[in-house]
Amino acid sequence: MTDFTTTIDADGVATITWDVPGKSMNVMSLAGFAELDSQIDAALADSAVKGIIITSGKKDFAGGMDLNVIAKMRDEGGAEGIFNGVMHMHAILRKIERAGMDPKTLKGGKPIVAALPGTALGIGLEVPLACHRIIAAENPKAKIGLPEIMVGIFPGAGGTTRLVRKMGAMMAAPYLLEGKLSDPKGAKAGGLIDEVVAPDALLARAKEWVLAATDADLVKPWDAKGYKMPGGTPYHPAGFMTFVGASAMVHGKTMGVYPAAKALLAAVYEGALVPFDLALKIEARHFTSVLMNPSSSAMIRSLFINKEALEKGANRPDAPDQTVKKVGILGAGMMGAGIAYVSANAGIEVVLIDAAQDAADRGKAYSEAILDKGIARRKVTPEKKAEVLGRITATTDYAALQGCDLIVEAVFEDMKVKAEVTAKVEAVVGAECIFASNTSTLPISELARASQRPAQFIGIHFFSPVDKMMLVEIIRGKETGDVAVAKALDYVRQIRKTPIVVNDARFFYANRCIIPYINEGIRMVAEGVEPALVENAAKLVGMPLGPLQLVDETSIDLGVKIAKATKLAMGDAYPDGAVDEVLFWMADQGRMGKKANAGFYTYDAAGKREGLWDGLAAQYPLADAQPDLTEVQHRLLMAQVLEAVRALEDGVLTDIREGDVGAILGWGFAPWSGGPFGWLDIIGAPRAVELCDALTSRHGARFAVPDLLREMAASGQTFYGKSARKAA
Numbered sequence: 001m002t003d004f005t006t007t008i009d010a011d012g013v014a015t016i017t018w019d020v021p022g023k024s025m026n027v028m029s030l031a032g033f034a035e036l037d038s039q040i041d042a043a044l045a046d047s048a049v050k051g052i053i054i055t056s057g058k059k060d061f062a063g064g065m066d067l068n069v070i071a072k073m074r075d076e077g078g079a080e081g082i083f084n085g086v087m088h089m090h091a092i093l094r095k096i097e098r099a100g101m102d103p104k105t106l107k108g109g110k111p112i113v114a115a116l117p118g119t120a121l122g123i124g125l126e127v128p129l130a131c132h133r134i135i136a137a138e139n140p141k142a143k144i145g146l147p148e149i150m151v152g153i154f155p156g157a158g159g160t161t162r163l164v165r166k167m168g169a170m171m172a173a174p175y176l177l178e179g180k181l182s183d184p185k186g187a188k189a190g191g192l193i194d195e196v197v198a199p200d201a202l203l204a205r206a207k208e209w210v211l212a213a214t215d216a217d218l219v220k221p222w223d224a225k226g227y228k229m230p231g232g233t234p235y236h237p238a239g240f241m242t243f244v245g246a247s248a249m250v251h252g253k254t255m256g257v258y259p260a261a262k263a264l265l266a267a268v269y270e271g272a273l274v275p276f277d278l279a280l281k282i283e284a285r286h287f288t289s290v291l292m293n294p295s296s297s298a299m300i301r302s303l304f305i306n307k308e309a310l311e312k313g314a315n316r317p318d319a320p321d322q323t324v325k326k327v328g329i330l331g332a333g334m335m336g337a338g339i340a341y342v343s344a345n346a347g348i349e350v351v352l353i354d355a356a357q358d359a360a361d362r363g364k365a366y367s368e369a370i371l372d373k374g375i376a377r378r379k380v381t382p383e384k385k386a387e388v389l390g391r392i393t394a395t396t397d398y399a400a401l402q403g404c405d406l407i408v409e410a411v412f413e414d415m416k417v418k419a420e421v422t423a424k425v426e427a428v429v430g431a432e433c434i435f436a437s438n439t440s441t442l443p444i445s446e447l448a449r450a451s452q453r454p455a456q457f458i459g460i461h462f463f464s465p466v467d468k469m470m471l472v473e474i475i476r477g478k479e480t481g482d483v484a485v486a487k488a489l490d491y492v493r494q495i496r497k498t499p500i501v502v503n504d505a506r507f508f509y510a511n512r513c514i515i516p517y518i519n520e521g522i523r524m525v526a527e528g529v530e531p532a533l534v535e536n537a538a539k540l541v542g543m544p545l546g547p548l549q550l551v552d553e554t555s556i557d558l559g560v561k562i563a564k565a566t567k568l569a570m571g572d573a574y575p576d577g578a579v580d581e582v583l584f585w586m587a588d589q590g591r592m593g594k595k596a597n598a599g600f601y602t603y604d605a606a607g608k609r610e611g612l613w614d615g616l617a618a619q620y621p622l623a624d625a626q627p628d629l630t631e632v633q634h635r636l637l638m639a640q641v642l643e644a645v646r647a648l649e650d651g652v653l654t655d656i657r658e659g660d661v662g663a664i665l666g667w668g669f670a671p672w673s674g675g676p677f678g679w680l681d682i683i684g685a686p687r688a689v690e691l692c693d694a695l696t697s698r699h700g701a702r703f704a705v706p707d708l709l710r711e712m713a714a715s716g717q718t719f720y721g722k723s724a725r726k727a728a
């Protein structure tokens, strides 16, 4: 199998074409790198070759490095193996960059141009960055950039060092630190690439450039005499400000919990002080240290490998293709409107139903508003808007649901209302149609009782706001059949979100774990723990929102409603009285959260969050002795993590990969940890047991160690280890 092939034309231009067999997207493997290396060697050595074009045989250039390979490099070779492997890549890319030129005179090299037909990500941009010119085809769908930081690493094949030297630290920052991706025009405007041409002119233009290139065109600024880094180095008055500012900004955003962000900054700062080749070596050292950090392996595992596996249907039952053609959405409120948008946007015909026509129209107008925003940001064309809106029929007429192969119900959270609409729908749709409820709290198996076809009844639980939240929780009721699960999974794939499949139990998976997190925060307020300590402890351990902010966002009255319903269902076993006292008191004060402009936080007239509400202290005076930061963090993390373990023990979760991916995408659980199970593996089951035993003695039985975890501690198992349950 060959990933790269070279052809040489009559004018002496060698074209090296990247085209990995059997894949729709090029991905770099170690074998692929070796092939590229030998073909570059051959072309540089061949006196008939005047210059080289590196391009792709596919519609895109490349999706990046195969992260499985990186994981393997680490597992097999350790730090030394990674470092040597990375330095070898540097040598190959540096050879492309120097292209046979005399290192003293900088003359005599062969021009090498990267011609990108489409998307070029990660190593797919790092190889071009080593070339002498990057030309991309005009292609608004193409994405160009270095997204490594998003999975807990950073560009380690020279991308970091080259981009900073090419653009300056300030301009490179969004690409490196935020993984910003641009289309070719944006990438050209940002200075990431050099030229954008019409797609059919790509190779001709690349060839023209190669044939016209002079010695001077091949010398990278950093290899030329008198090179100065754009924007200045750390000891330059202008550069100083950038570096100090970047450091503060990164720590402000990441709270210091992401090793990759810190290592990236260090590589950039230290690299800026030394010559280019030494900077590459520094980059390699920091890259190695990041890859050896358990956080980066946990992030790669959950945010890349397992997320992708779930999206590709790792847990899809064996059933024929269930691609959705026409979806009926019941209830055009906040959720229904969002579900209509993501469905129509994915090319699915939508019937959006509400009880009154104006409510249905308002639901459709929600899509229009999102599309208009897209137009203003030039992400959407007016034609695309018309097309998407054209797919949505907003109506009150159930007869319009005829021909739907999927129904997603998002009416009021009320058993009776839901049962009524179920019966009305089943009277019009065909026998094959699958019925899904978006309920957040009602058991699917009970809702299914209103259905004539419980095997075709399922939960498809979206998170709000639907167009932004990437997780969809699919809930299998007692009688839900495989075809319904396959349908839900195929639908989620169509709307390009990430699915997890869980079994039916109170609050399913995500909400089941979020509620104890919120409750633990509120419980601490009742105990007199400084609310700012609670909130900051959460953020300093990587939670996007503190528990008090989270309950403000989701609303205090919703919390009250859920608490009352849970108490009713659990009776005397209900454990959260201390939490309710605070919650109900807040509701009595009319502090319903963000939507009321008053909650645990205060808000200005425009709804902007100001600070924690000081009226809380009068009701719940601060205790004289405040807990350590880590004690608060352990309480907040364990409240969620133990619930995830219990969900696994109870069989609600059947796959830890879903537990981890679902936690990060569903409620932002400390992404650096790779998820609750990832975190338990990082600290180890024995340490987790020790922590929980101590928490139980201080705070009560809710921290009691689940049997599964205690057994794992005793037998030395890890969740993702060989002896664990279903793992990656």
Ligand code: NAD
Binding pocket: 330, 331, 332, 333, 334, 335, 336, 353, 354, 355, 356, 359, 409, 410, 411, 412, 413, 414, 417, 420, 421, 438, 439, 440, 441, 461, 462, 463, 464
């Ligand atoms: P909402 O009140 O904004 O919307 C409900 C809509 O359903 C309203 O437009 C209402 O007019 C319509 N409706 C009510 N009865 C109807 C009927 N008989 N026929 C047709 N339309 C009817 O509520 P929402 O926040 O969109 O929630 C809808 C569902 O989604 C609920 O089950 C809720 O638990 C669930 N959910 C909500 C969230 C969230 O964050 N809001 C998240 C996940 C799931």
